[in-house]
Amino acid sequence: MFLEYDVIIVGAGPGGSAAALILADSGLRVAMLDKATFPRDKVCGDFIAGHGIRALREISPKAYERLQVLPEKAANKSTLLFIGDATPMEFFWKLRSYTVRRIDFDNLLVEEVLATGKVDFFPGHGLKRIEREDKRFVLSCQNGVQFKCNLVIGADGAHSVVARQLAGFSVDREHYGGSVRAYFTGVKNIQASANEVYVHKEVVPGYFWLFPIGPNSANVGLGMHSRHIMKHKVDLKAQFHEFIKSHPVLQTKLGTAQMEGSLQGFGLPFYSKEQCIHGDGFMLIGDAASLIDPSNGEGIMLALQSGKMAAEQAIKAINQGNWEAAALAPYYLAVRNKWWKEMRLKAWAVNNFAHRYRVLNAIGWLGEKSPALRRMLQKLM
Ligand SMILES: Cc1cc2nc3c(=O)[nH]c(=O)nc-3n(C[C@H](O)[C@H](O)[C@H](O)COP(=O)(O)OP(=O)(O)OC[C@H]3O[C@@H](n4cnc5c(N)ncnc54)[C@H](O)[C@@H]3O)c2cc1C
Known part of the structure; x- marks a missing residue:
């Protein structure tokens, strides 16, 4: 006995839910599967930058409204960048961004999908x-x-079964990142409106983050390029604790804070190489399509937007009665046109500079004096 649909979305993260919200009004028979039952957690930094929030508003004004009134979240106005021992630089963002626990954000999106009454959801599948x-x-x-x-x-994330079985994807450590993160309460000397990023010789090529989610709570993590982790056999979890202990500023903030639960790790497939993300009858979105910014690990916005783009292409293809690879190619081209140039430049910057601590340190000192340099850094963040 088979359950039959026009479109099946595998994975109910931000990418899958965005696709489901667009497909809900298409008149097509749509199902969304997830191996987890919701609410479920996802290891993440939980920061949704302004253009991600804007994408959410376009996809579902109702989900956007609900996010506004979600009690536990931080509205971020700026990022404080600590490079070495230089005075931190503060970058202000034009668009409103949020840090919100993924267990809450992803559940909110799934609830909005269910509220349409037009998508069958199969958790635990x-x-x-x-x-x-x-x-x-x-x-x-x-x-x-x-x-x-x-x-x-295929919206089933970094370890996508769809990407592996239909597109032949496998983990490529040259285009991959590793990260760990934990939640802390009792954090001191933070402003909920300012995210903190630390670039230091112990954590490059990569960065340590402290993203407040409330007045005294934060998502704290460390991410690095997998090439470096493999080559130098870095133990990210040990490095995370060592860095907190050795950094005087972090000691003032986290020294007496409590870690909630455990420190957890997860992979980041970077959009730093071109791959075919569609084929006969399928499209990959979000992490399943390796759509993560190689310079900062941002993937939520790309998951939301690629979910929308794939759903729109699916509606066109099915209405025209042709969903072979050629009919789905406009999706691949739209993704490529939107992000590839920017991602290629960022990957180049990461590959050439992220491991050169002396250069980064000099940037930290010069950045204080040079608005042009600060503007360039802001573009990379
Ligand atoms: C430590 C860390 C920090 C990060 N920080 C940030 C950040 O601050 N901001 C940001 O924008 N991005 C961040 N990212 C990236 C971000 O988490 C991802 O890009 C984003 O979650 C991608 O969304 P998605 O919907 O494609 O996949 P996911 O959110 O991974 O969702 C995939 C879904 O598929 C389901 N699934 C998996 N396998 C199967 C299967 N076989 N069958 C059915 N269902 C399945 C999972 O249960 C899950 O619900 C971070 C990533 C990591 C690892």
């Missing part, structure tokens, strides 16, 4: 196998449930 059969897909879940559909949107 982890995809195990996906096969093509007579121009349709058969999806088999770990719990034995099977689905059939014409078109699949």
Whole structure:
């Protein structure tokens, strides 16, 4: 017995939910599967930059409104950049951005999908196998449930089964990052409106972050390029604790704070190489398509936007009766045109400078005096 749909979205993170919200009004039979049951956590820095918030507003004004009234979140106006021992530089953002726990944000989006009443949601349905059969897909879940559909949107994150089985993706450490993060309460000397980023010789090529989510609570983490982690056998968890202990400013903030739960790690597939993110009957979005900014690890905005773009292309393709690779190619081209030039430049900057601590340190000192340099840094952040 198969459950049959026109479109199945695999994964209910920001990318999958964005796609579902666009598809809800299409008149198509749509299902969204997730291996987890919601609310569920996702290891993340929880920072949604202004253009991500703007994308959310376009996709679902109701979800945007609900985010405004969500009690535990921080509205961020600026980022404080600490480079070495130089005076921190503060960058102010034009658009409103938020830091909000992913357990709350992702659940809010799923609830909005459910509120449409037009998308069938199957939590606790982890995809195990996906096969093509007579121009349709058969999806088999770990719990034995099977689905059939014409078109699949792979939104199942950094370890995507859809990307692996349909597009042949595998983890490429040259274009990947590793990170750890934990929540802290009792944090001192922070402003909820200012995110903090630390670039220091112990954490490059990468950075340490302290993103407030309330007046005394914060998401705290450390991320690095996987090439460096592998080459130098870096133990990210140990490095995270060492850095807090050794950094005088962080000691004033986190020295007496309590860590909630455990320090958790997760991978980041960077958009620093070109890959084909579509094929006959499928499109990949968000982390499943490796759409993470290689300079700062931002992926929520790209997941939301690529989810919207893929859903719009799916509606066109199905209405025209053709969802072969060529009919879905406009999605791939739209993603490429929107971000590839910027991502390639950022990847170049990361590959050439992120490991050169002396250069970074000089930038830290010069940045204080040079508005042009600060503008350039702001573009990279
Ligand atoms: C430590 C860390 C910090 C980060 N910080 C930030 C940040 O501050 N800001 C930012 O913008 N980005 C950040 N990112 C990146 C961001 O987390 C991702 O880019 C974003 O979550 C991508 O959304 P998504 O919907 O593509 O995938 P996900 O959010 O990963 O959602 C994928 C969904 O698919 C489900 N799934 C997985 N496998 C299956 C399966 N086999 N079957 C069914 N369902 C499945 C999962 O349960 C999950 O719900 C960070 C990443 C990490 C690791």
